[in-house]
Amino acid sequence: MESFSLILAIVVVTALAFDFTNGFHDTANAMATTISTGAMRPKVAVAMSAVLNLVGAFLSVEVANTISKGLVDETGIRPEVIFAALVGAILWNLLTWLVGLPSSSSHALMGGLVGATIASAGVGAVHGDVLVTKVLIPAVAAPLVAGVAALVATRMTYVLGRKADGKAAQKGYRAGQIASAGLVSLAHGTNDAQKTMGVITLALVAGGAVAPDSDPPMWVILSAGLAIALGTYLGGWRIIRTMGKGLTDLQPQQGFAAQTSAATVILASSHLGFSLSTTHSVSGSVMGAGLGRKGGVVRWSTATRMFVAWGLTLPAAALVGALAEWVTGLGDWGTALVAVFLVASSAAIWKISRREVVDHTNVNDVEDEPAGVVTTAIAAVTPPPAGTVAGSGAEDLTIPAQKTPATATATADPAAPTTV
Numbered sequence: 117m118e119s120f121s122l123i124l125a126i127v128v129v130t131a132l133a134f135d136f137t138n139g140f141h142d143t144a145n146a147m148a149t150t151i152s153t154g155a156m157r158p159k160v161a162v163a164m165s166a167v168l169n170l171v172g173a174f175l176s177v178e179v180a181n182t183i184s185k186g187l188v189d190e191t192g193i194r195p196e197v198i199f200a201a202l203v204g205a206i207l208w209n210l211l212t213w214l215v216g217l218p219s220s221s222s223h224a225l226m227g228g229l230v231g232a233t234i235a236s237a238g239v240g241a242v243h244g245d246v247l248v249t250k251v252l253i254p255a256v257a258a259p260l261v262a263g264v265a266a267l268v269a270t271r272m273t274y275v276l277g278r279k280a281d282g283k284a285a286q287k288g289y290r291a292g293q294i295a296s297a298g299l300v301s302l303a304h305g306t307n308d309a310q311k312t313m314g315v316i317t318l319a320l321v322a323g324g325a326v327a328p329d330s331d332p333p334m335w336v337i338l339s340a341g342l343a344i345a346l347g348t349y350l351g352g353w354r355i356i357r358t359m360g361k362g363l364t365d366l367q368p369q370q371g372f373a374a375q376t377s378a379a380t381v382i383l384a385s386s387h388l389g390f391s392l393s394t395t396h397s398v399s400g401s402v403m404g405a406g407l408g409r410k411g412g413v414v415r416w417s418t419a420t421r422m423f424v425a426w427g428l429t430l431p432a433a434a435l436v437g438a439l440a441e442w443v444t445g446l447g448d449w450g451t452a453l454v455a456v457f458l459v460a461s462s463a464a465i466w467k468i469s470r471r472e473v474v475d476h477t478n479v480n481d482v483e484d485e486p487a488g489v490v491t492t493a494i495a496a497v498t499p500p501p502a503g504t505v506a507g508s509g510a511e512d513l514t515i516p517a518q519k520t521p522a523t524a525t526a527t528a529d530p531a532a533p534t535t536v
Contacts, residue, residue: 139347148359172305173341204228204437231434259400270408296375364406
């Protein structure tokens with residue numbers, strides 16, 4: 117029993133460590149567009165997101181129940197299986213964070229759990245119908261639905277605001293962005309924090325600490341909420357940079373439309389108990405908002421790398437989870453070996469990340485990348501946007517300045533763009 121109590125404690129600590137990585141990995145989902153458009157200062161944005169993530173963790177347990185009761189068969193699942201699943205999820209989170217790709221922490225967790233369960237109890241221990249209906253289908257549908265909604269909302273925003281006073285409209289959109297970003301943070305707490313609650317509850321059931329079909333105990337809800345809030349506050353600046361500046365260039369109108377669309381999709385999925393990827397939802401809405409502005413384009417080279425990461429998340433985490441489960445099956449020394457490997461790998465990734473530090477001081481600094489084929493094609497067929505009179509709500513326009521003696525004297529580059 118003492119040995120079991122130790123492994124159960126290890127599982128709980130590891131689950132909270134995953135929750136922490138989930139927090140800083142997914143901060144971009146709530147605050148990337150708000151930071152990139154200048155609606156909020158970076159540190160203030162992540163602090164607000166952390167608080168609302170904590171609040172959201174207490175609003176529902178539907179997603180937690182999907183994890184703890186629905187995805188895999190509780191009978192025959194050992195705590196070591198859950199530990200192995202968490203190893204796969206944590207390592208995938210850290211690797212994608214290192215390269216700045218907004219992949220799904222949710223799918224990393226699902227993949228690790230499925231892989232470890234199959235390695236331990238066989239394919240029959242995984243409830244395929246739940247995996248398909250509440251994980252895979254939402255994974256495909258979420259970015260599409262959020263993207264279309266954001267595209268439509270962006271176009272409506274520009275049409276309805278074209279006669280609005282420019283400065284007043286910008287302030288209004290920035291305020292709307294802050295409100296919608298807070299809603300995304302709240303939604304993130306109701307969805308992602310619950311996944312860790314579900315995993316810990318599954319471990320407690322597997323260890324006989326709580327009865328089968330139990331809801332997460334209060335201490336589990338509180339600890340999971342605090343862990344994801346702390347991770348959120350520290351901020352996953354690398355992924356914030358990719359989501360805010362790497363996919364497309366957003367104006368406050370677009371940021372507001374993207375955040376509102378994503379929050380609606382996430383809250384609806386939490387109510388239905390779908391283990392939705394907030395990353396997929398927000399990424400889809402950002403791309404939709406980017407295409408919704410006249411002349412706006414998406415940097416498809418970055419988007420393609422992101423799509424590849426999405427496709428690899430489930431199988432990669434499942435493979436690592438299965439391998440970790442095989443090693444833990446060798447005995448206590450196997451479990452210790454996996455734990456040492458996890459700590460050493462995490463430390464190595466952190467050390468590599470220090471070679472190029474990304475934080476709140478340089479999160480909006482992005483080097484221009486060459487335009488891809490799709491971006492070039494879209495730009496070629498898009499008419500030049502019309503000029504904007506000061507005080508209008510339409511998008512900004514730059515036109516080449518005339519080569520006059522005045523401009524030649526005033527600027528070092530006589531062809532420099534001038535905003536009108």
